[in-house]
Structures are given as structure tokens and as C-alpha cells.
Amino acid sequence: MNIANVLTIFRFILIPYFIFVFFSNSSNSLYLSVIIFFAAGFTDILDGYIARNFNMVTKIGTVLDPLADKLMLITVLSCFTLKNYIPMFIIIILLIKELSMILTGILLYQQNIIIPANIFGKASTFLFYISILFIVFSKVLGIILLYSATLTTLIAYVNYFFIFMKKRQM
Template identity: 60%
Template sequence: MNIPNLLTLFRMFLIPIFILMFFSNINNSFAYSIYIFFIAGFTDVLDGYIARKHNLITKWGTVLDPLADKLMLITVLACLTLKKLIPSSVLIVVTMKEAAMIIAGVVLYNKNFIIPSNIFGKISTVIFYLAILVLSFNILYGKYLLYLAVISALVAFFNYSILYIKKRDEA
């Protein structure tokens, strides 16, 4: 176990904390839950930076890190959907895409075949974070950015699919 992997586990621990805060009755619970979401995002950036800088990249971390990201994103979108702040179609599309990525990740992991994150996935993640931030201030503009994030996530998904097909054909 190394620091990047511990940060990833911490990010997974933040998921139920986010849910509890989001649905709590305390003042500013929505804002606090958004802070938790951004803390999770910061730990994602930090664990990736530390892993690359200190050569601490592990097979386990390569799989668990994106899983933590996917679970956090689906959790946030589910909470926003339950409060009727975003349309359920966003949650459905993203959940289907992320579920396919998780299943593919497990299958590929068992075959000792890992496709690391790339620029398309990173851009998609940044747009999701930006959309959720804007959503906390302006629902309409936040929704527009969220639709853009969904489109970018689908582009990333197709890019990963192409990479998988190319790697599979090379093997």
C-alpha cells in the first residue's frame, strides 16, 4: 500500500460522506457536499501526481483509481437527480457508460490488459467538475455544461473502445 493508493481509498470513503452531507438538514448542506466532491477531485489529481512523480504506479491503483472516480461521479449525479436538479437521462447515460467501463476494466484486468486514462477521459472529468460547480450557482448553465460533459464522456468512451480494439488486434 502506498500514498497514491491510500488517497484513492480516501476518495472512496468520501462517497458515503458526500451522500450524508447532500441529504442532511444542516444549513448549506449542498455547498458542503460540493466541497466534498472537490476534495475528492483534488485527491484524484494529487494521487496521480504522486504516483507518476515517485514511480508509485501500481496495477491495483491503475484499476482502483478510475473506479473511485466513476463511483463518485455516479453518486453525485444520482443525488442531483433524486433532488430533481438534473434530468434522469444524464444519470442513465453516464451510469450505462461507466458500468460498461467498469465491466471492461474488470475483464481486461483479469487478462492482465490495462488501458490507462488518456486526455479524452481527463477532459471529460474536468468538464463534469466544472458543470457541477456551475450547477451549484446557476442551474440552467450548469445543465448546459452537464450535457457537454455527457457528450465528452461518450467521446472518451468511444476513444477507449478504439484503443481496446487496436490493442486486442495487436495481441
Template identity: 50%
Template sequence: MSIPNMLSIFRLILIPVFTIVFFSPIEHAMLYSSIVFVISGVTDLLDGYIARKYNQVTKLGIVLDPLADKLTLLVVLFCLFKKELIPSWILIFFVAKELSMILGGIFAYTRSDLVIPSNIFGKLATIFFYFSIFVLLFDKTIGIYLVYATVISAVIALFSYIKIFWNNKHSFKK
């Protein structure tokens, strides 16, 4: 197994670690969960960098990396919602967006073996997500505005993926 794929699996393992620490009664739980979150974000950047630099891009990695991104995003947002740090509509928006992307990806793959890799808009939205959530964990006022901006960046990324999907519709089997 390649190093980028192992890093993606490590990020999947960090999801329950973040959740446990985030809701734990220990002193400084928010700080410790933030550290886990930052490690996840850095690992996300590393797996993509290593995969491209050392030509270790695999179909498994193309699936694992966004899966880890999506699950991290949804679980972190759910945790923030449960602690009333974000409004419910943000969680609902991201659940709907991620489900539509997952279903669209499954449809594209089963109809034409098309795997739509992440693009610059998706990568920037992910980076912005990590940054805004990190700020939110320490400063709710500034953080929530950054989360709103993250929603806008996610909408832009979603439309960029819809465009790619639409441009490849001719390759779908009937």
C-alpha cells in the same frame, strides 16, 4: 501502501460523506457537500500527479483511481437526479457508459492481463465533470448546460477507450 493509493481510498470514503451531507437538513448543506466534492476532485488530481511524478504507479492504483472516479461520478449524479437537478437520461447514460467500461475492462484483463489506463480524454472528461457539477450546485441554468457538454466529453472519452480496446483485441485469449 503508496500515497496515491491512500488518496484514492480517501476519495472512496468521501462518497458516503458527500451523500450524507448533500441530503442532510442542515443549513448550507449544498455548500458543505460542494466542499466535500471539491476535496474529492483535488485529491483525484493529486493522486495522479504524485503517482506519475514519484513513480508510484501501481496496478492497484490503476484500478483504484478509476473506481473512485466512477463511483463518485455515479453517486453524485444519482444525488443530483434525486434532487431533480438533472434529468434521468443523464444518469442513465452515465450508468450505461460506466458499466460498459467496467465490463470491458474486466474482459480485457481476464483475457490478456490488459489494464487500460486513463488517457487524456478520460482525464479531461473527469475534470469537466467536476467543474460542471460544482457550477450546477450553485447555478442550475449554467450548470445544466455544462453537464450537457460533459456528456459530450464523456462520449469522446468512451470512443477513445473503445479504440484502445479494439486495437488490443489481438492480445485477447480465445
């Protein structure tokens, strides 16, 4: 287990902390939970940097890293949906996309095929992070950005589908 993988596991640990803080009765629970979310995002950037620049990329890391990201994002958006900060259809779209990608990823992993994140997936994740930040300070702008993130995630999904079909033909 290398430091990049430890940081990824740390992101899994942050998920229940986010939920606990988000639903706490603290007057600043929204702000504190968003800080936890961004701490997870920072560790994602850090573990990716460490893994690539210090030759610590592992097969398990390439699977766990995006899984941690997906679970954190789904958790955050689910919590925001439960408190009516965002419309439910966004989490439904994201859940369908992410669950199908997780299941496909598991099947591909068993066949030693890994489809790494690409620019569309990274752009989608970035837009979700920015939209969540903006929802805290400007709900209208945050929702507009969230719609953009949702559209980008659909584009990423179609792109991943084409990559999957190409890899299956190999």
C-alpha cells in the same frame, strides 16, 4: 500500500460522506457536499501526481483510481438527479458508459491488459466537475456545461472502444 493508493482509498471513503451531507437537513448541505466532491477531486489530482512523479504507479492503483473517480461521479450525479437538479437521462448515459467500462476493465485486468485514462476521459471528468460547481451557483449554465460533459463522455467512450478493439487484436 503506498501514499498514492491510500489517497485513492480515501476517495472511496468520501463517497458515503458525500451522500450523508447531501441528504442532510442542513441549510448548506448542497455547498458542503460539493466541497466533499471537490476534496475527492483534489485527492485524485494529488495521488496521480505522487504516483507518477515518485514512481509509485501500481497495477492496483491504475484500477482503483478510475474506479474511485467513477463511483464518486456516479454518486454525485445520482444524488443530483434524485433531487431534480439535473435531468435523469444524463445519469442513465453515464451509468451505461461507466458500468460497461468497469466490467470491461475487470475482464481486461484479468488478462493483464490495462487501458489508462486518456485526454477525452480527463476532459469529460473536468467538465463534469465544472458543471457540478456551476449547478450550485447558476443552474442554467451548469446544465449547459453538463450537456457538454455528457457529449464529451460519449466521445471518450467511443475512443475507449477503439483502443479496446486495437488492444484485443494485439
